[in-house]
Amino acid sequence: MRRRIIALTLALGATGAGFTAHRLITDAPPRRSGATVGATKLIAAGRGPAVAKEITRPFEPAALTQAVRAYLGTRPGKAGVMATDLxxxxxxxxxxxxxxxxASIMKVDILSSxxxxxxxxxxxxxxGQRELAGRMIRESDNGAADSLYSAAGGGDGVRATNKRFGLKSTTPFPGSWGSSLTTPSDQVRLLRTLVSDKSPIKPLSRQYILGLMGSVLxxxxxxxSAAALPGEKVALKNGWTPVHHQGHGWAVNSxxxxxxxxxxxxxxxxxxxxxxxxxxxxxxEHVAEMVVSTMRDSR
Incomplete structure (x- = not known):
């Protein structure tokens, strides 16, 4: 995995459900990793010169599962991942x-709701709500999230809206949105809501939310984003918080x-x-890179 962190400072946010992280990031191109990689082979074109052709391998989820589990076995804490290529x-x-x-990935659910x-x-x-939404997504401002969570009806309001999104395992926490619980599967369902023509959210509104996610600080x-190649577009939201009552250590999500x-x-x-x-x-970052690079080089 490439290392991109040069410096890191933290400042506690308003609710404790998202800190402000200041990090210096290198512009080094990503290095591919994963259980399965593509190969390049020279193919003769009649009597002409050989041409390079990328040979992709069949997608082997069992091998990728083994690789991800092996990596996570070397890491402290726990993790889960869900990815799909549309x-x-x-x-x-x-x-x-x-x-x-x-933590703060809940802010996408709040705004969508x-x-x-x-x-x-x-x-x-x-x-006023658009101004708060910009601060909430781009800057991960917790005070803005508090206001919009309240405007969305808090836990009850977001829970009701999540039924329209098809979220099955997300539990909005009353009062403290950052203490809500979710699954990687549900988060991909939420992302599908932002890209699908069958979404209950109208196209311009979906573009608006994705636009904010594409312009975070x-x-x-x-x-x-660690899994993206140069030139690819990324829209994301991250969440990070120390946990005291629902586990220990840090919750870090993307x-x-x-x-x-x-x-x-x-x-x-x-x-x-x-x-x-x-x-x-x-x-x-390493799990994202492992999974996406393997899916990228498979068919």
Whole structure:
């Protein structure tokens, strides 16, 4: 796994469910890793010169499962991942139904719920709500999330809206949104809601939410972005918080979309019980890179 963290400082947020992380990140191109890799072979073209042709291997989920489990066996804490490629139809999950504290990835659910509620009432977000939404997603501002969670009806309101999204295992926590529980599978379902033409959320609103996720602060652009290749587009939201009553150590999560010429990945990696935030980030990034690179080189 490539190392991108040079410096890390933390400042406690308003609710304790998301810190502000300041990180210096190198621009080094990603290094591919994973259980299965593509191969390049020279193919003779008649009497002409040989040409390079990429040979992809069949997708072997059992091998990838073994590789992910082996890696996680060397890491502190626990983790789960769910990924799907909308272009090839490949999907992969490992502990994808495991339950994890959401921390700030819950902010995407909050905004999606409020947008759908306002749409149902034939209203858009107010100017004030849009300003709060920008701060909540781009900056991971907790005070803005508190306000929008309340506007969405808190835990009861988001829970009701999640039924429309098809979320089966997400439990919004009353009052403290960051203490909600979710699964990687549910987070990919939520991401599907933001990209699918069958979504209950209208296209312009989906584009609005994904646009915010595609413009997070540079220092927060870690997580599933570790699996992206140069030139690919990434829309993501990360969550990180120390946990005291629902486990121990740190909860560190990342959800997002990676779009390139041949692939359109929806990825959710959740982790818990890491001794430090940095350890959780390393686990999340490496798992994302392992899974996406293997799916990228498979058919």
């Amino acid at each position: 272009r090839t139809g490949l999907s992969f999950g490992q502990n994808e139904k495991g339950r994890f504290v959401t 409020l947008v759908l509620q306002r749409q149902r009432d034939r209203r858009g977000l107010t100017a 540079h220092e927060q652009a870690w997580g599933v 959800i997002g979309r990676i779009t390139g010429p041949d692939h359109d990945f929806l990825v959710a990696v959740c982790s818990g019980d890491s001794p430090t935030m940095e350890a959780g980030v390393s686990t999340v």
